[in-house]
Amino acid sequence: MATRRHFLKLTAAAGLAPAVVSAQGKARVVVIGGGFGGATAARTVKALQPALDVTLVEPNPVYTSCPFSNSVLADLREIGQQQFRYDGIKGSGVTVAETSATAVDADAKTVTLADGNKLSYDRLVMSPGIDFNWGAIxxxxxxxxxxxxxxxxxxxxxxxxxxxxxxxxxxxxxxxxxxxxxxxxxxxxxxxxxxxxxxxxxxxxxxxxxxxxxxxxxxxxxxxxxxxxxxxxxxxxxxxxxxxxxxxxxxxxxxxxxxxxxxxxxxxxxxxxxxRAGAIAAQAGVADRTGWCPVEPVAFESTLQPGIHVLGDAAIMGGMPKSAFAANAQAKVCAAALVKLLAGEKPQDPIVINTCYSLLAADYGISIAGVYRPDKGQLTDVPGAGGVSPLVAVGGLRGQEALYASSWFRTITAETFG
Amino acid sequence: MHRALLPGLASMILLAGPATAADAPPGASSCTGCHAPKKVADSVIPHIAGRKAADIVTFMREYRSGAWPSSVMGRIAKGFDDAQTEAIAAWFAAQPE
The missing domain is CATH 3.50.50.60 (FAD/NAD(P)-binding domain)
Structure with a gap:
């Protein structure tokens, strides 16, 4: 509801019929955070609607993936194999601002950057990951x-x-x-x-x-x-x-x-x-007293600040865990919904999947999966679906799941970073 | 089964244009986290873009019932009913291989 009302207010204020390209120029989408959520969101929005002006704000020139980083500790991988650059994203037509976001003004719809620039947006996607509660211990x-x-x-x-x-x-x-x-x-x-x-x-x-x-x-x-x-x-x-x-x-x-x-x-x-959610979330006013960000379950728009969508680890996604797969899946749902919203259309109710592998040894993998849909205002497990690997493995299942895990990593990093 | 899917598939093709991908049926966009839109080297995960819709539907049903053994796919397939599965299958069938 807030989404629709806010959108109508926005378009009325601008004196425009709902359209992606306005007389003043292209509609602008800004994405904060170049991880599995943000990088995927930026790429997907641009792929779905090339007419949109999409900017990804990410200060690090290289992303180091947490998934599979435990394998680095075990000498199964080198840290370089965890690292991805943003060249593929730049090549897809997304503008990458290599700086950090220092402030979000939800009312003025602007993002202030550490390099002094200010970006205006029609829709903002925040995928800031986590920060630590230093001093909690x-x-x-x-x-x-x-x-x-x-x-x-x-x-x-x-x-x-x-x-x-x-x-x-x-x-x-x-x-x-x-x-x-x-x-x-x-x-x-x-x-x-x-x-x-x-x-x-x-x-x-x-x-x-x-x-x-x-x-x-x-x-x-x-x-x-x-x-x-x-x-x-x-x-x-x-x-x-x-x-x-x-x-x-x-x-x-x-x-x-x-x-x-x-x-x-x-x-x-x-x-x-x-x-808790990455520090910029609290500054933007999208984090609640828990330190995490409540969102509605269709376009993952903040329930605290209209026009701002929050993805991935920072968001409270009902039953969905904080995983890279989840962030990537949420980003694709959010991107499709954003394109709809900017065209003045209503996004469809999504179904979102999570899959997560863990390794216990180089050739020993286990998994958990879940299927989620909006129910009573939050993403909720589809009954009867999901669950973990069987406790008794037959036919080399643990080895097979370890292979699936490494294939998944190659696939999701290719989809996210190109 | 294949015939029943054709009207859905045809309408997807007619809608081809910038908005088509945004109109992927619910659940479809999650699949590409593992099933890459483009082929990925050394992946043991099957490539499904461009596969026949009827084949995808058959696999999903067999995963769901357990008739075909699987790791995660049985658990995921149980989250989709026949109509949802058919829509996703038609969408992947319409994607370039």
Missing amino acids: PGYDEAAAQKMPHAWKAGAQTVLLRRQLQAMDDGGLVVMSAPANPFRCPPGPYERASLIAYWLAIWKPKSKLLLLDSKDAFSKQRLFQNGWAELYPGMIEWVPLSQGGKVTSVDPATLTLTTEFATHKASVANVIPPQ
């Missing part, structure tokens, strides 16, 4: 992340954690801390624990991994725990919230993590801190 701030890497934004942090693992003596203790829900990539901490164990089992087999968790249940839990028992018996110890898993403070100088029950001295510490 006392002792864990940006400086501490240089000693106890989060590696939850892939790149230098991933390389730092890998280097620390490689420098560790055999027999060392790797301590991980996983946050409460919601956070980026729900199965990610457990895939990471698996792949670190995979690497330790080869190179430092006397070592152990302690996974301190701020929750009592996690994604694909039985598949992970069965896999750990099968592949790495005795190596991974998971401590749930109810058994003192919540980390209450850390000391980066001594690599200690303190819980309600105990203090753990780590050889290598990986703290995945609590998160």
Whole structure:
């Protein structure tokens, strides 16, 4: 409703009939954030309606993918294989502004950039990813992340954690801390624990991994725990919230993590801190008190600021998890809806799929899938659909899913970055 | 089955133009996260653009019923009824291979 009303107000104010190309020029779509959500949204809008003026705002010339970055920790991939440039997006007719967005004015419909320019938009797409709640764990701030890497934004942090693992003596203790829900990539901490164990089992087999968790249940839990028992018996110890898993403070100088029950001295510490939507979301007024961004389930338009659509990890997408696949799928739905809205038409109710693979070893993959549609104002699981890999694998299924995972990565990065 | 799909397919072709892709049926745009519109080297995931609609529908039904073993596709196919599946199949059939 807000969408329609707002659109009519916009076109009335401009004295225009609903049309993509106005007398004043092309309708403008600005996209903030060049990850799986934003880059896909920018490309798809331009592909669906070449007459639109599409600008992608992204300060980094190279994107480093979080999916498959746990494989970098396990020496299965190099960090360079995680990296993608924006040349394909530029080549598709999207203007890339290589700077960051410093302010959004939802009333004036402008985005202020760090290079001093200001962009006007008819529709804004925000896909800002996550930022960390520094200080939510006392002792864990940006400086501490240089000693106890989060590696939850892939790149230098991933390389730092890998280097620390490689420098560790055999027999060392790797301590991980996983946050409460919601956070980026729900199965990610457990895939990471698996792949670190995979690497330790080869190179430092006397070592152990302690996974301190701020929750009592996690994604694909039985598949992970069965896999750990099968592949790495005795190596991974998971401590749930109810058994003192919540980390209450850390000391980066001594690599200690303190819980309600105990203090753990780590050889290598990986703290995945609590998160919220990327900082620009709060500035734009699209984040609520949870730190995340509520949206309607058809075009993913903010319920707080009309004319701004929010995608991916930053958004509250009902039952959909915060995954790269989800961000890419949401971006394509949003792009099609935006083109409709800018043409004065009503977007159709979408169906959105999520698929997410996790590796427990180089040749051992598991998956979760879900199908979602709008229901009672939010994206909701289609009953009877979705679920995880079977607990008992027959016919080489785990190996097959590991192959599907790597094929998926090649496909989605090609679709997103060209 | 194939005949029943033809009217839908024909109308898609008639609509060909800038807005066609925006009018992909619900669910179709998610598929390309794994099933690339253009062929991707070394992918074990089947390429479905340009495949016969009837074949896609048959696979989806068999995945859904479990008659054809699958990893994620059985779980995904259960999220779509016959009409939704047929619309998606017709749309992929109409895409360039």
